[in-house]
Amino acid sequence: WSQIFVEEAQITAQLEHPNIVPVHELGREAGGSHYFTMKMVQGVTLKKWLETSLRDRRSPAQLGDALEVVLKICDAISFAHSRGIVHGDLKPDNVMVGAFGEVYVMDWGLAQLIRSAPATESVEIGRHPGQARFGEGALGTPAYMPPEQTIGVPGTIDAQSDVFALGALLYHVVVGCPPYGGCDASAVLAAARDVQFVPPEQAAPEGVVSPGIARVIKRAMSREKADRHADVRELKHDLQRAVRGGTHLPSRWYPAGHVFCREGDVGSEAYVIAQGRCVAHRTGPDGARQVLREMGPGAVFGEMAVISDVLRTATVEALEPVLVQVVSKDLLEDELGLDAWVGAFVKALAQRFRDLEDQVRGPRSLPPR
Numbered sequence: 001w002s003q004i005f006v007e008e009a010q011i012t013a014q015l016e017h018p019n020i021v022p023v024h025e026l027g028r029e030a031g032g033s034h035y036f037t038m039k040m041v042q043g044v045t046l047k048k049w050l051e052t053s054l055r056d057r058r059s060p061a062q063l064g065d066a067l068e069v070v071l072k073i074c075d076a077i078s079f080a081h082s083r084g085i086v087h088g089d090l091k092p093d094n095v096m097v098g099a100f101g102e103v104y105v106m107d108w109g110l111a112q113l114i115r116s117a118p119a120t121e122s123v124e125i126g127r128h129p130g131q132a133r134f135g136e137g138a139l140g141t142p143a144y145m146p147p148e149q150t151i152g153v154p155g156t157i158d159a160q161s162d163v164f165a166l167g168a169l170l171y172h173v174v175v176g177c178p179p180y181g182g183c184d185a186s187a188v189l190a191a192a193r194d195v196q197f198v199p200p201e202q203a204a205p206e207g208v209v210s211p212g213i214a215r216v217i218k219r220a221m222s223r224e225k226a227d228r229h230a231d232v233r234e235l236k237h238d239l240q241r242a243v244r245g246g247t248h249l250p251s252r253w254y255p256a257g258h259v260f261c262r263e264g265d266v267g268s269e270a271y272v273i274a275q276g277r278c279v280a281h282r283t284g285p286d287g288a289r290q291v292l293r294e295m296g297p298g299a300v301f302g303e304m305a306v307i308s309d310v311l312r313t314a315t316v317e318a319l320e321p322v323l324v325q326v327v328s329k330d331l332l333e334d335e336l337g338l339d340a341w342v343g344a345f346v347k348a349l350a351q352r353f354r355d356l357e358d359q360v361r362g363p364r365s366l367p368p369r
Contacts, residue, residue: 004109011085012108019076021096021104041104047092050173057174057208058250066173067243069095072103074166074236080105081159081232084122086112088157090165091144092172110139112157142189143178144168147223150193160225163235167220167228170239171197174213175204179221195223207251210325211274211297212242251325254318260302261316267305268329273297276322282314294319303327 013023022039044052046069054066073095077087087094088110096104113122138145138152146164148156171179179197180188191197201214209217216238222228229235251274254260260271263282273295280292280301292314295301305312306329 011111015080015083015085015108017076017079019072019103019105020080021106041096041098041102041106043096043098043102043104045093046095046097047172049097050092050176054173057176057205060250063174063208064243067239068101069097069103070166070170070173071236071239073105073169074232074239076103076105077162077166078232078236080111081114081162084114086114086157086159086162087165088112088149088161089140090162090169091141091178092169093141095169114158138189142185142192143180144172145180145189145192146221147193147195148225150189158225159231160228163220163228163232164222166232166235167217170213171200171203171217171221174209174217175200177203195221197221206253210242210251213239216242251323254322254324256318256320256322258318258322259315260318260324261305261312261314263312263315265312267302267310267312270300270302270306270327271316272325272327273299273301274323274325277319278316278322279319280314280316 009023012020016022021041023037043049049069050066054062057063073090077090080087085108087105087108089107090105094105094107096102096106098104138150140149142150144165145168146161149161168179180191182188182191197203199214200217201209201211216235219238220228220235229238260278261267275297278295278299278301280295281289282292284290295316301316302312304310306327
């Protein structure tokens with residue numbers, strides 16, 4: 001293991017990146033033992049940081065901070081891949097988080113060399129790229145391990161393996177535990193080999209995992225490499241898009257028959273359907289119920305009353321159990337800047353739609369507020 005120790009120092013020393021802890025010196029003591037010195041990191045492991053800084057996964061601010069850490073980890077791993085290095089053991093225990101947002105990927109002891117970088121940029125340790133540093137046998141942490149790593153065949157670990165492990169690490173961040181758990185090590189390894197884990201949207205506290213985040217995790221953790229993200233940059237891009245697309249929005253399950261909006265009421269929330277179906281209806285001139293439309297995943301409703309401060313013009317209720325993302329009036333005002341010029345345009349457009357509807361339907365007779 002002396003050679004492995006030296007190679008770890010050589011690998012880390014050549015990965016000069018803000019999110020990889022630098023190595024300052026590699027040497028040998030008088031007795032022959034090797035040592036290397038690294039920058040002293042003031043912080044805690046990501047596992048410990050999650051326990052203290054992500055106490056409430058329903059908190060948009062706390063969850064947002066945790067996802068920013070994951071994005072920085074992606075930067076470090078993407079850089080390593082560009083230099084021909086696969087980490088091989090990504091997990092919360094191998095990431096350090098400082099008090100001022102510093103994030104360092106640590107412990108490159110199981111790193112592998114891959115052919116993915118120009119000769120002038122690749123890390124050199126005295127082995128040819130692709131030459132295995134270890135013999136056969138599963139090395140790493142089964143709780144976060146891609147299936148190909150459980151087999152332990154040299155040459156099967158590559159950048160796609162780190163993509164899987166990043167998905168598993170993201171799983172831990174949003175769910176609160178690794179995808180594969182338990183006290184029986186052989187059972188955990190078997191679960192990792194078979195890629196048997198509870199989907200994140202089911203394992204996490206209700207309303208924490210948005211459909212976008214769940215898709216990122218499940219794609220990264222696909223059994224087949226071809227089904228995963230092409231590289232870490234693509235994974236990061238999808239994660240950023242999922243965050244922008246509503247990770248910060250609270251999600252709630254409602255039973256069939258639940259009434260979200262009632263015709264004539266004041267509106268303070270809008271909704272995006274994530275799962276299930278709803279129906280929108282209103283009262284016709286003769287007092288009969290008029291079905292306007294049925295809505296499924298991706299549909300938005302309730303936004304007009306929130307934007308333009310008018311009464312609800314229809315009733316919306318769940319046809320089956322429904323998962324929705326909730327957009328509050330305050331959040332919508334913050335995102336759109338309804339007091340700014342963009343908000344003025346949105347409000348004007350909403351009012352014009354309402355005026356057009358009045359012309360088509362005629363004067364509305366609405367219940368009192």
